[in-house]
Amino acid sequence: xxxxxxxxxxxxxxxxxxxxxxxxxxxxxxxxxxxxxxxxxxxxxxxxxxxxxxxxxxxxxxxxxxxxxxxxxxxxxxxxxxxxxxxxxxxxxxxxxxxxxxxxxxxxxxxxxxxxxxxxxxxxxxxxxxxxxxxxxxxxxxxxxxxxxxx
Numbered sequence: 001x002x003x004x005x006x007x008x009x010x011x012x013x014x015x016x017x018x019x020x021x022x023x024x025x026x027x028x029x030x031x032x033x034x035x036x037x038x039x040x041x042x043x044x045x046x047x048x049x050x051x052x053x054x055x056x057x058x059x060x061x062x063x064x065x066x067x068x069x070x071x072x073x074x075x076x077x078x079x080x081x082x083x084x085x086x087x088x089x090x091x092x093x094x095x096x097x098x099x100x101x102x103x104x105x106x107x108x109x110x111x112x113x114x115x116x117x118x119x120x121x122x123x124x125x126x127x128x129x130x131x132x133x134x135x136x137x138x139x140x141x142x143x144x145x146x147x148x149x150x151x
Contacts, residue, residue, distance in 0.1 A: 003125055007099035010062050014086035017055040020048035021083040053139045055080050057132055064118045065105050068098060 003009050024047075027040025056077055063073040072093070079089035093099060105119035121128035 003128075005099075005102055006062050006066055007094060010058060010093075010099070011090050013051075013055050013058045014090040017048075017051050017080060017086045018084045020044065020051045024048040025083060049143060050136060050140055052080055053136045053143075054132070055086060057135055057139075061118060061121075061132075064114050065103055065122065066098060066100055067104070068093075072098065 023044040024041070027042075027044040030036050030040045031038050059073065059076040059080075062068075063076065068076070076089055076093070079085040103122050105115060106122050110116045110119035121131060
C-alpha cells in the first residue's frame with residue numbers, strides 16, 4: 001500500500017510530480033517550438049498543477065510526522081519548482097536518513113498543535129485521503145480564480 005510508510009509515499013508523490021513536469025515540458029515544446037498544438041499545455045498544465053499541490057501538501061504532512069526542520073521542509077517545497085528536483089530531494093532526504101521506517105504519529109502520542117491533526121489523519125487514512133483531495137481541490141480552485149501568471 002502506498003501509505004505503508006512515509007518514504008514510499010513521499011517517493012511516489014515526488015516521482016509523480018516529476019512525470020507531470022515531463023509531460024508539461026512536452027506540451028510546452030509542442031506549443032512553443034513546433035507551434036503545432038496548445039492541447040499539451042492545457043491538459044498537462046492542469047494535471048501538473050494538481051500534482052504540484054499534492055506534492056506540497058504531502059511534503060508538509062510528511063515533514064510534520066518525520067520532524068523535519070523548517071529548513072528541510074522549505075527545501076522540499078522549493079524542490080517542486082524546478083523540473084525533476086522533487087526526485088533529487090527525495091534521494092537527498094533518503095540518503096540523509098530523514099525518514100523513519102514508519103509513521104511516527106501512528107504509534108506515538110502527538111505533542112504539538114500541528115502534530116494532533118496529522119496524527120488523527122494518519123490514524124484515519126480514508127479521512128486523510130478525503131482531506132488531501134479537498135485541500136488540493138480548494139487550492140486548485142483558488143489558482144484558477146487567480147489565473148495564470150502574466151506573460
